[in-house]
Amino acid sequence: MDNSDLLAKILECVEFGKVNKDAPFPPNMKGQDGADELTKLALERGIKPSEILNDALIKAMEIVGQKFSDKKIFVPQMLISAKAMNASMAHLKPYFQSGEVKRKGKFIIGTVAGDLHDIGKNLVAMIVEGAGWEVIDLGVDVNSQKFIQSIKENNSEAVGLSALLTTTMQNMKSIAQEIKAQCPSVKLIIGGAPVTEQFKIEIGADGYARDPQGAVSYLNSLVA
Ligand code: B1M
Numbered sequence: 001m002d003n004s005d006l007l008a009k010i011l012e013c014v015e016f017g018k019v020n021k022d023a024p025f026p027p028n029m030k031g032q033d034g035a036d037e038l039t040k041l042a043l044e045r046g047i048k049p050s051e052i053l054n055d056a057l058i059k060a061m062e063i064v065g066q067k068f069s070d071k072k073i074f075v076p077q078m079l080i081s082a083k084a085m086n087a088s089m090a091h092l093k094p095y096f097q098s099g100e101v102k103r104k105g106k107f108i109i110g111t112v113a114g115d116l117h118d119i120g121k122n123l124v125a126m127i128v129e130g131a132g133w134e135v136i137d138l139g140v141d142v143n144s145q146k147f148i149q150s151i152k153e154n155n156s157e158a159v160g161l162s163a164l165l166t167t168t169m170q171n172m173k174s175i176a177q178e179i180k181a182q183c184p185s186v187k188l189i190i191g192g193a194p195v196t197e198q199f200k201i202e203i204g205a206d207g208y209a210r211d212p213q214g215a216v217s218y219l220n221s222l223v224a
Helices: 003-016 035-044 049-069 075-097 119-130 144-154 166-182 197-203 212-223
Strands: 106-111 134-137 158-162 187-191
Touching (some): 003 035, 003 075, 075 119, 106 144, 119 134, 158 166, 166 187, 187 212
16 A cells, blocks of 8 residues: 555545444444554654645545535534544644644633534644644633633633534634633634634634634734
8 A cells, every 4th residue: 555545545534434443333344444553554654744634634524524514424424533533633643742842822722612523623722732832722612701711810822712613603702702801912813614704803803713824823923
């Protein structure tokens, strides 16, 4: 198997939810290596973590999302794909986190109330941490009080809100407004698939990032 076949195989594992060799699902891949073993192999072969992320994992999730929209798969299949993606990301994490030792500041991040999607948020957290920020990850389904308490306790420079649903984007709006009212000096950055630059302006956030690198650029501009 050459490197491009290996990336294609990792994509297939995430698309169909083959977590590792022992996983019985999907039945037609029983006994085969899964996302776990194949990602390890790819890294051992020297394939760049960013290549694994962009050319296999994120592409797989785009396919999964499209199939869900087309009603070809349902929530359990999305969940098992997410599990396979997480098995792969566990191997990539140390590479994204190996940033500078001296911290540039504290960044709090969470997925907003009502929303349980955390893969994108976890990626942003890893990459921001790798770029030299101390990251405090509040997890998913985070309400305004939890964000505000953490900002005050940690005296953080910036906070990031992630949302993947058009419904929870509305929660993002009220959470952003409450944070700004109680912590006016904190810089607030938003992101997630349905979020836009226009929405940032609408809700009075300070920054919008399409991807983790955008979040890093914005944060670094605060300490430049
Ligand atoms: Co859900 N889901 N899901 N889901 N899910 C979507 C988001 C959806 C687009 C699928 C579809 O219909 N095509 C759709 C939303 C439709 C909409 O609102 N417009 C959807 C739906 C409808 C739902 C449910 C309502 C389904 C149901 O129950 N009927 C339900 C909601 C549950 C809830 O949250 N309350 C649900 C549940 C789930 C699972 C739990 C099964 C699972 C999540 C598991 C997990 O996260 N641990 C899941 C999954 C896996 C998806 C898809 C397939 C993949 C999401 C993902 O991880 N993408 C997704 C379809 C899709 O996105 N194509 C879908 C990969 C990830 C790397 O990208 O998260 O976009 P993303 O993050 C990116 C950027 O957005 C950005 O950087 C990341 C890296 O590039 N970014 C930031 C993210 N946060 C940022 C913050 C920043 C900056 C950048 O600064 C702070």
